Amino acid sequence: MNDDMNLDFLKRLAKGIVNHFGSNCEVVIHDLKSDSLQKTIIEIENGHVTNRKIGDGASHIVLDTINNDNDSLEDSIGYLTKTHDGRVLKSSSIYIRDENKEPIGIFCINYDVTELTIAENSIKSLLNHKDEKKEVEEIPQNVNDLLDNLIEQSVKMIGKPVALMSKEDKIKSIQFLNKAGAFLITKSGDKISKYFGISKYSIYNYIDVKR
Incomplete structure (x- = not known):
């Protein structure tokens, strides 16, 4: 993905989002045209959320994108993921496409909702004894x-x-x-x-x- 005006806008957008939502919010830009799966992250704000940095590698959604037909790819909004150390994130992944509608990057937002989840579970335990467990995807470092x-x-x-x-x-x-x-x-x-x-x-x- 070329460092053009669109990329500059996305970087400014990433910075604006994390400034708006605070230190629990991470924004990551993956370059799907990178020569190496080990270096797909070209921009990251608040990388402490998942303990990643610029130059780090692919996540599950990057592999899914490379491994699937472009026509079947859809943005994913508001799904749950988790970090290597078990913190729960609310995540959204939006495809960046070129003029031919080909995906060239992914704009990802990860918001740490661990404390909110703990509070939610505490409230649920008071109101309902049913234990509902959902499998969530882990974000690798x-x-x-x-x-x-x-x-x-x-x-x-x-x-x-x-x-x-x-x-x-x-x-x-x-x-x-x-x-x-x-x-x-x-x-x-x-x-x-x-x-x-x-x-x-x-x-x-x-x-x-x-x-």
């Missing part, structure tokens, strides 16, 4: 954390540890990782093959298995 998180999701999907997985279970996990874009991450094949106790050759075979 770097691509290594992102890969670890995707592997963890693949194991959760199967519902058993790797040591107890059958070949069929591992095929499902590998295909989940492929669909999630895990293999776009540099040297991910080495880590995934070691984690599941299979060869890199088996990974490619598992990906191609028809289901």
Whole structure:
């Protein structure tokens, strides 16, 4: 994404948003045209919210964007995410598109609602004994954390540890990782093959298995 007038406007917009909403609000701009998934963040305000900085790497939404058809991509507003240390964020991700409507960047807003969530849960506990738990997405600090998180999701999907997985279970996990874009991450094949106790050759075979 070129450093043109539009990018200058987005940077000023990011600064304006965090100044308006305060230190709990983070704004991040990802460059989808970056040469490396490890360096997609070209602007970040209040990076202490997720402990990231300019030059850091991709998040889940970046992988989803690269790994999916442009026509299926839609802005996501007001969904829940969480940080590496467990704080809850209310997030919105808006695609930056060029004159041909191709996505070239993502403008992300992350607001730390942890304290508000704690207060909400305290009020709910007084009014209702029903415990409702929702799975929320974790925002990784770097691509290594992102890969670890995707592997963890693949194991959760199967519902058993790797040591107890059958070949069929591992095929499902590998295909989940492929669909999630895990293999776009540099040297991910080495880590995934070691984690599941299979060869890199088996990974490619598992990906191609028809289901």
